[in-house]
């Protein structure tokens with residue numbers, strides 16, 4: 364697997380960033396911890412369980428789109444591409460794409476969880492012997508180096524499924540989409556899954572499942588802080604909360620303190636009053652025109668899109684416009 368530095372130095376750099384983000388996030392007036400830290404081994408397993416829940420419509424909707432429309436999608440992308448997946452996880456949806464693509468040169472799964480990545484990459488390599496599988500363990504919200512495939516691709520396409528773009532505020536989403544446009548270059552593609560559901564009851568149920576898996580997924584963040592950063596969070600003194608903010612079109616995930624308490628992380632103390640929240644995640648829902656406008660401001664034009672029969676989710680194919688001249692494109696760290 365590609366990564367910069369030795370495994371030990373990568374691990375300590377990752378821990379350092381995690382510690383900094385947690386200390387900064389808990390030290391501000393509106394406490395927060397970035398949602399990318401959900402995905403340690405346990406968190407990734409819990410997320411996979413969420414995807415199988417009856418209430419969590421997102422995965423099923425997008426899978427049904429991929430199942431029905433992968434050939435059309437592959438035709439849109441064209442032959443000879445190198446596909447780079449952002450946040451590949453267990454690469455379940457990717458198989459529909461890889462099955463349909465013509466002469467796909469290489470597949471580059473990018474994920475922050477190395478356990479997940481190794482496992483998925485090994486399985487894909489044996490199932491797709493004609494596609495070069497080049498896993499990259501990286502945080503895709505930061506610049507990372509793309510591996511060089513053995514065969515020259517005709518163009519690149521980023522695959523960004525699962526409505527993960529919904530985790531970013533519109534401002535940060537535009538910045539990330541801009542980086543994607545630069546990464547694939549003019550004429551390169553982006554295949555992105557977004558949540559277009561407008562049914563508030565259904566949305567809130569998806570983040571408040573009756574088995575409490577989402578609650579455990581959210582609370583696992585505190586368990587991870589305890590384990591990795593010498594924290595002393597008492598998990599039973601915090602409560603999962605997920606509410607849909609209709610005005611801003613997003614689900615807001617929080618961990619709410621049940622009592623007045625003091626918590627220590629790596630020797631630093633933080634006080635919580637009863638009812639005080641740690642914000643952990645946004646999940647934005649978009650209309651197709653709203654998302655197309657957002658992408659256009661990042662230099663990506665909508666070419667075609669597919670929805671499921673309930674109009675819960677959509678998969679969009681966008682193409683990178685000509686890039687502004689004078690922009691320095693840095694592909695490495």
Ligand code: AVJ
Nearest residue numbers: 413525526527529530577646
């Ligand atoms: C992986 C970002 C798409 O926002 O729906 C699921 C993560 N959080 N349940 C989402 C998540 C709580 C998920 N995404």
